[in-house]
Structure formats: C-alpha cells, structure tokens
Amino acid sequence: xxDTHAPECxxxxxxxxxxxxxxxxxxxxxxxxxxxxxxxxxxxxxxxMRIPTGQFVSMIGPSGSGKTTTxxxxxxxxxxxxxRILLDGKDxxxxxxxxxxxxMVFQNYALFPxxxxxxxxxxxxxxxxTPRAEIRERVAQAxxxxxxxxxxxxxxxxxSGGQQQRVALARAIVFRPPVVLMDEPLGALDKNLRYQMQVxxxxxxxxxxxxxxxxxxxxxxxxxMSDLMVxxxxxxxxxxxxxxxxxxxxxxxxxxxxxxxxxxxxxxIESGAQASVxxxxxxxxxxxxxxxxxxxxxxxxxxxxxxxxxxxxxxGAAGGVAGRLPGIVRRVSFLGHIVRYGVDVGERDILIAxxxxxxxxxxxxVGDAVEAEWPLEDTHLLEAT
Amino acid sequence: MSRAVAAAGTPTPAVPLAAAxxxxxxxxxxxxxxxxxxxxxxxxxPLIWFFVRVIGESGGIGAFAELTRHTLSTGAVPQAMVLTxxxxxxxxxxxxxxxxxxxxxxxxxxxxLFSLIILCVVLPYFTSIIVRTYAWMVLLGxxxxxxxxxxxxxxxxxxxxxLYNTVGVVIGMTYVLLPYMVLTLxxxxxxIDLNLVRAAFGMGASGAYAFWRVFLPLSMHGVLSGSLIVxxxxxxxxxxxxxxxxxxxxxxxxxxxxxxxxxxxxxxxxAMSLVLLAVTLxxxxxxxxxxxxxRMLR
Numbered sequence: 001x002x003d004t005h006a007p008e009c010x011x012x013x014x015x016x017x018x019x020x021x022x023x024x025x026x027x028x029x030x031x032x033x034x035x036x037x038x039x040x041x042x043x044x045x046x047x048x049m050r051i052p053t054g055q056f057v058s059m060i061g062p063s064g065s066g067k068t069t070t071x072x073x074x075x076x077x078x079x080x081x082x083x084r085i086l087l088d089g090k091d092x093x094x095x096x097x098x099x100x101x102x103x104m105v106f107q108n109y110a111l112f113p114x115x116x117x118x119x120x121x122x123x124x125x126x127x128x129x130t131p132r133a134e135i136r137e138r139v140a141q142a143x144x145x146x147x148x149x150x151x152x153x154x155x156x157x158x159x160s161g162g163q164q165q166r167v168a169l170a171r172a173i174v175f176r177p178p179v180v181l182m183d184e185p186l187g188a189l190d191k192n193l194r195y196q197m198q199v200x201x202x203x204x205x206x207x208x209x210x211x212x213x214x215x216x217x218x219x220x221x222x223x224x225m226s227d228l229m230v231x232x233x234x235x236x237x238x239x240x241x242x243x244x245x246x247x248x249x250x251x252x253x254x255x256x257x258x259x260x261x262x263x264x265x266x267x268x269i270e271s272g273a274q275a276s277v278x279x280x281x282x283x284x285x286x287x288x289x290x291x292x293x294x295x296x297x298x299x300x301x302x303x304x305x306x307x308x309x310x311x312x313x314x315x316g317a318a319g320g321v322a323g324r325l326p327g328i329v330r331r332v333s334f335l336g337h338i339v340r341y342g343v344d345v346g347e348r349d350i351l352i353a354x355x356x357x358x359x360x361x362x363x364x365x366v367g368d369a370v371e372a373e374w375p376l377e378d379t380h381l382l383e384a385t
Numbered sequence: 386m387s388r389a390v391a392a393a394g395t396p397t398p399a400v401p402l403a404a405a406x407x408x409x410x411x412x413x414x415x416x417x418x419x420x421x422x423x424x425x426x427x428x429x430x431p432l433i434w435f436f437v438r439v440i441g442e443s444g445g446i447g448a449f450a451e452l453t454r455h456t457l458s459t460g461a462v463p464q465a466m467v468l469t470x471x472x473x474x475x476x477x478x479x480x481x482x483x484x485x486x487x488x489x490x491x492x493x494x495x496x497x498l499f500s501l502i503i504l505c506v507v508l509p510y511f512t513s514i515i516v517r518t519y520a521w522m523v524l525l526g527x528x529x530x531x532x533x534x535x536x537x538x539x540x541x542x543x544x545x546x547x548l549y550n551t552v553g554v555v556i557g558m559t560y561v562l563l564p565y566m567v568l569t570l571x572x573x574x575x576x577i578d579l580n581l582v583r584a585a586f587g588m589g590a591s592g593a594y595a596f597w598r599v600f601l602p603l604s605m606h607g608v609l610s611g612s613l614i615v616x617x618x619x620x621x622x623x624x625x626x627x628x629x630x631x632x633x634x635x636x637x638x639x640x641x642x643x644x645x646x647x648x649x650x651x652x653x654x655x656a657m658s659l660v661l662l663a664v665t666l667x668x669x670x671x672x673x674x675x676x677x678x679x680r681m682l683r
Contacts, residue, residue, distance in 0.1 A: 075587060097586045110584035114602045123598070124588035175588070 028053040034083035045235035058214040058222040061232035103172035103180035111156040118152040124175040142170040265302040282346025294381035308378040309353035439655030453656040473619035479559040480566040488570035553629040566611040573607020613672040
C-alpha cells in the first residue's frame with residue numbers, strides 16, 4: 001500500500017519541497033482502499049492516500065488509469081464498491097454530493113448558460129440561503145480574485161475560454177469549501193493560456209490555503225502546480241510524492257517514464273563481494289554504487305534521466321566513480337534548448353542523452369564513437385516490467 | 386510533452402460547427418427550391434386565389450372589408466374565436482403537463498426503452514385522426530370503458546360527463562397534439578448538458594432545486610416552441626371538437642365549415658378564414674421571434 005504523508009523532504013527535493021508547515025498539517029482528506037469495478041474490470045483498485053490540508057494534490061495518469069473515477073468518488077458522483085473516504089476525519093463515503101459540500105470545477109466548466117457570471121458565482125451561496133447582502137459581497141470578492149469584476153453581468157458564452165474557466169473557479173471557491181476538486185479544468189485551453197491559468201490557479205490556492213485535488217493527464221501541468229503528485233496506472237497508485245521526488249526517485253518504470261523522458265535499460269544484477277554489477281542486455285557491465293536500492297530477483301531495469309548523461313569523446317572521460325558506457329551516436333536532434341543524442345550502447349539499447357545547448361560543449365555527429373557518462377547516484381534500479 | 390501538445394491541439398468543434406449551422410453555404414441554397422415551389426403551388430397560390438374569389442363574390446375589396454367587419458361584430462364569431470383561443474390555451478397547457486415528463490424520460494432513455502417510447506409517441510400518427518378520435522369516444526362515453534370501470538369499482542355513482550363537452554374536446558385534442566410537444570421538448574432537453582445538473586448537485590443543490598433553477602430554465606425554449614406549435618395547430622382544429630365536443634363547443638373552424646357546407650356562404654367563410662389566418666400569422670411571428678429554429682434542430 002502506498003500511503004504517503006506529506007513527504008519527508010528527500011535530499012533531492014530542493015526548492016520544490018513542500019513548505020514545512022504542511023508536514024505538520026492534519027489530513028484533510030483520506031482515501032482508504034477505494035475500489036470501483038466497471039463491467040468486470042477494476043477502474044479503481046485499492047486506492048489509498050492521505051491529502052494534507054492546504055496542499056495541491058494532482059492525480060495524473062493515462063486515460064483509463066482511474067484518476068477521474070477516483071475524483072468522482074471523492075465528489076460523490078460515483079459510489080465506491082468498497083473502501084472509505086474521510087473528510088476532516090469524518091466518514092463521508094455514504095453521503096450524497098450535495099451534503100459533502102466540496103467545490104468542483106468541471107472539465108467543460110459547466111457554467112449555467114442562462115445565468116450571468118455573477119449569478120453563476122452566486123449559485124452555491126443561494127443554495128445555502130446566504131443572506132443577500134453577503135452573497136453580493138462574496139460574489140464581488142470572488143470575481144475580483146479571478147479578475148473578472150468587469151464581466152459580472154455578462155453571460156458566460158460572451159467570455160473567452162480562459163475567462164469562463166475563471167468563472168468556474170470563482171464559483172468553486174466562493175462558498176469556501178474544505179476541498180476543491182478539479183477535473184482536467186484546463187483541457188480545452190490552448191497551450192499558452194494553460195500555463196498562465198496554471199499559475200493563476202496555483203496562486204489562488206496558496207492565497208486561500210485551499211486543499212485542491214486536481215486531475216490531469218498533462219505531466220508538465222501537474223509538476224508545475226502540485227505539492228504532491230499521485231501517479232496512477234490501471235486503477236492503482238504507482239507512486240505518491242512531490243514532483244521532484246518522483247522525478248528523481250521513481251519507484252516504478254511507469255512512474256519514471258510518465259514524468260518526462262527516461263532511459264530504461266533491461267539487464268541483470270550480479271552481486272559481488274565488493275560491489276554489485278549491472279549487466280546490460282548487450283553484456284556491457286556497469287559497476288553500481290554500494291547501497292543502491294534494487295529490486296529482488298536477478299533481472300532489473302536501469303533507469304536514468306537523459307539530462308544526467310554527458311557525452312565525451314572516447315578516452316576523454318574524466319576519472320572517478322561514474323556510470324560509463326561506450327557507444328556510437330545514431331541520432332542527433334536539435335531541440336533548441338537541448339541537443340538530444342541517441343547513442344547505441346550495444347544491440348538494441350539506445351541511450352538518450354540530452355545535452356544543454358551551451359557554448360563550449362563538443363558537438364557530435366552521427367557515427368561518432370563516444371563515451372556516455374553519468375553520476376552514479378542518478379542511476380536507479382527498478383523492477384523490470 | 387507530446388501529450389500536452391496533443392491535448393492543446395484538440396480542436397473545440399462546438400464553435401466552428403455552430404457557425405456552419407448558422408451560415409449555410411449559399412451554393413447549396415438551390416436545394417430548397419423544390420420545397421419553396423411546392424409550397425407556392427399547393428399553399429400560397431390557392432390561398433391567394435381563394436381570397437381573390439371570395440373578394441370577387443362579395444363584390445370588391447371594400448365590400449369584403451365591410452363583410453369581415455360585420456362578421457367579426459356578430460355574436461357567433463367573436464364567441465367562437467374566444468372559445469377557440471381558450472380551448473387552444475387549455476390544450477396547450479395540458480400537452481405541456483403530459484409531455485414534459487414523457488420528454489424527460491425519453492431524453493434520458495437509451496436503447497429499447499427509447500425505441501419503445503418513440504414508437505408510442507409516433508405510431509398514432511400513422512393512424513387516421515378520425516379513427517383515433519372515435520377510439521377516444523369509445524373510451525370516454527357514458528357507456529365507455531373508463532366510466533364502466535369506475536362504476537364497477539364503485540368509485541363513482543353516475544357516469545362522469547367525459548364526452549360531448551369541453552373535457553372531451555381537451556382530452557381529444559391534447560392526445561392528437563401531444564407528439565408535437567413531446568418531440569419538441571425532447572429536442573430541447575437533449576441539448577441540455579447534464580453536467581450542468583451535476584454541477585448543481587455538486588454545489589449542494591437538491592434535485593428539486595437543480596430542476597427548478599437549471600433544467601427547467603434550460604428547457605424553457607423547448608416549452609415555448611412546443612406551446613406555439615401546439616397552440617397554432619389547435620386554433621385550426623375541426624374534427625376532434627366537432628366529434629367530441631358538445632353543442633357549446635363551437636370553434637372557429639367549425640363555424641367556417643358550417644358557412645361553407647350548410648349556408649354555402651363563401652364570402653362569410655372567407656372573412657372568418659381571414660381572421661383565423663391573421664391570428665395564426667401573428668402567433669407565428671411571435672413564434673419565430675422567440676424561437677431559434679436552428680438551435681432547436683441542432
């Protein structure tokens with residue numbers, strides 16, 4: 001089971017590590033062994049996690065990974081087959097969506113087309129029979145927060161996609177729900193606008209100190225906004241952690257590959273008296289750092305981020321302890337900020353090396369014999385899948 | 386990376402499609418010509434010809450105008466007109482109440498249930514209106530099925546007067562006009578995004594509140610369209626009120642028929658028709674003013 005509290009700051013976490021206060025924050029939302037079966041297949045299979053108060057938590061995974069179903073179970077639209085959902089320590093599993101009182105932002109905004117922007121935002125307050133004067137005040141406040149005050153009397157259709165999204169946001173926060181759920185809220189926006197909205201949502205969340213559960217399939221979006229990321233696959237949680245933690249310390253090949261580019265070399269481990277050795281499919285031997293965690297069994301996947309790999313001319317590599325494989329450059333892609341090399345390190349193993357496009361780096365061409373080199377601590381051994 | 390790009394590149398079809406629906410390609414406009422020609426030949430021209438003849442028979446436009454004014458001021462016509470409008474209004478209200486739940490179920494139904502309901506709604510259309518009206522008479526008469534069952538159960542002591550009065554007319558007309566309302570409402574309800582109702586639930590709305598504040602307002606344009614269609618059709622109803630109504634249920638259409646068949650007074654019938662046509666056209670103008678046909682058909 002992958003229960004995760006606010007993560008202990010791993011050494012690699014650096015500046016993106018969660019703020020210290022959150023480590024002590026009580027859990028706002030707890031999911032316990034949630035299961036949902038749709039027509040014989042497990043849409044959600046034993047999902048457990050803790051969502052600390054005031055944290056931005058994103059659930060991310062490919063379509064069909066169960067992230068939306070999990071969100072809908074939290075919202076109350078989908079009843080779980082088994083398991084419990086706790087909000088502030090209270091079991092809300094059996095409650096209707098109405099009585100959970102959570103804020104929700106839908107994928108296509110779900111703004112009421114027959115109501116004006118301010119009427120839309122006032123809607124949840126009117127349901128709660130908030131006094132008129134207070135409604136007016138809080139709607140104005142919420143609209144100001146999303147910078148839509150001038151549009152209060154317009155109909156949603158008269159607004160741009162980004163503005164509609166902000167109305168949905170205002171409507172979700174105006175009644176100060178304990179948790180705001182967001183289901184791919186930026187999916188319909190174009191890329192530039194999306195980044196801008198990510199920043200806005202994140203700022204709003206921090207300003208209000210709201211707990212947000214955010215579903216997306218866009219890993220950059222999730223990394224940009226999240227305190228905690230939940231990587232889902234096939235209805236199960238692959239890994240929970242801060243973006244940097246998952247990126248640098250993936251627990252599974254899937255989690256590692258889902259966040260960014262990855263080199264995965266399949267091979268076997270040979271334990272020696274002094275150090276263990278990883279032997280690639282092509283028979284190349286790599287001495288492993290002592291104490292490196294590794295899966296049980298003889299086979300393993302060697303996992304390595306492309307930007308950790310440096311390319312040196314044969315024999316030009318500096319000494320010292322490092323992972324090192326000789327190879328031939330097979331592909332060179334100039335991507336602007338980086339140059340991506342595909343290096344053949346034996347048989348079908350292609351090692352990707354992302355070299356920053358900075359002055360003074362040697363430029364390699366297809367056919368060059370090079371030595372690929374990386375710091376030993378950036379090597380991870382994962383279960384081969 | 387590629388994921389993000391793919392998602393961003395996904396076009397949002399709603400806007401271009403709607404734009405396309407609003408601005409039909411002018412090059413295919415000629416496809417509408419056969420329809421226009423047919424309407425012109427079988428509807429507009431006969432209508433013009435009818436009025437021209439009626440005006441001729443009554444001795445000129447001035448005489449016809451005088452006749453129309455006279456017809457309107459005599460007792461029977463205004464009375465029939467008021468009754469016709471009143472009956473149409475009651476029938477329209479009745480169809481709304483019967484059709485709304487049906488249309489709602491239809492809009493939520495899938496597969497077999499959907500086909501079944503559609504069949505029930507549309508099938509009567511393939512039956513002659515006279516047959517259907519007589520069928521109702523069999524059911525509603527004082528010796529009819531409904532009264533016999535109610536009497537047999539001891540719920541009533543004497544047969545209920547369900548036929549040959551306003552009740553009979555309203556029941557019969559509501560039944561005949563129901564499909565127009567059901568289908569119009571269905572079209573309107575299908576275009577409602579159910580995520581909106583869901584969103585209302587998520588914000589804490591009860592079922593009744595979500596219906597009242599979200600679903601009903603969003604289906605209102607369908608109610609309005611359906612009402613106008615039913616109301617306009619009801620204005621010209623003849624067979625049902627003639628067969629199922631009592632001596633006091635004289636609609637304007639029945640008066641016209643009487644003038645033509647019994648009195649052979651074509652000019653008076655023409656004047657009455659003109660009044661009915663004028664009322665209908667005014668209502669139609671209201672209808673087009675308040676209904677976005679393209680939105681309905683989308």
